[in-house]
Amino acid sequence: MNDAASSPASSFTPKIEFWFDFGSNYSYLSVMRIEALAAAHGVRIGWRPFLLGPVFRDLGFDNSPFVLQKEKGAYVWKDMERQCRKYGIALTRPTTFPRAALLAMRVALLGADRPWIAAYCRKIMQLNFADDRDIGSIEVVSEALDELGLPARQIIADAQSDANKLRLREQTAAAAAKGIFGAPTFFVGEEMFWGNDRLDDALEYGESQRAARPA
């Protein structure tokens, strides 16, 4: 549909990089919201799963701040209840938090550029934060892929390849190198936005980049 030669302006679609972890509760809100919002703003999504645990450890924290600080932890679930109500998103406080989801994350990395990535991420997040299922298990990841009509066995085998495992470690190191200290984090070009509360600002900034670009 686009013709770069005759309409250079319309051929540029701004991109938002979406750095997230399935264990992160505020990433849940963004995973559920981002596809529709980004489409409304005419912004592409670059899905960037990374492991928040090693990033926290590099910063000197051996767990989520929502676990390490009990006052903040108590507040966060109140805030999540209100935020989920506001956005019309289901919430059941997970009995395990934060949930490690290494295989689910490896599958997300494998699928980051495939058409099923958004639906897959929503499915995994719903299983964790609405259904309180163990998204760290191979059974639950398989079930999620099955429900999306995807070849679960093949995808899981590919996700567990040494090359893909290494890529996830590299992507996590890249997150730290970019100055990421929490999730979700968004980048539009060099501009960093932290937290679901900044998703709309990040998308507005992305949209403004398209307008700002010379034709």
Added chain:
Amino acid sequence: MNDAASSPASSFTPKIEFWFDFGSNYSYLSVMRIEALAAAHGVRIGWRPFLLGPVFRDLGFDNSPFVLQKEKGAYVWKDMERQCRKYGIALTRPTTFPRAALLAMRVALLGADRPWIAAYCRKIMQLNFADDRDIGSIEVVSEALDELGLPARQIIADAQSDANKLRLREQTAAAAAKGIFGAPTFFVGEEMFWGNDRLDDALEYGESQRAARPA
């Protein structure tokens, strides 16, 4: 104007408690915004200055997380630039951060129920975050009060009374007892909202309380 006997519904004005510290950058945003927003929502403000430093120390932090975590600290000033632009609020990154402002805080406590509290808080915040002045000094606090046409010498003497000093320590202990772990924090009844990002939600909740109250 109100007649509680003949119009009980209109005599109830919901209140938002606003817990803040002049050294806190996100408190700056709320101090500059809250009076107009609260009026628009028909919500009264209970001004609750407290000392964030002792609260952080009780939680095991010997400084602001924006100082202790350099990645977060670097981000926060980018975020502040964008937020201030969005709200039309001036910003000069203070050369000292966080600024201790004990006297200014004691004056805020003294004035919490006086008609000048909102204007005084905005003035001190502007001096810190827009003019990069040392709000910890008696000269700057005097200047702020002078500019508001207030009796600076008397107010400062009252603020430094033993009784008022004790009250600020007690209010700080009360903040910790309420589960406050950062600033700004808002309470509407028992509902706690943390951060300038939740000011609008807190006010909407406050407004809904008026509507919900039986006439």
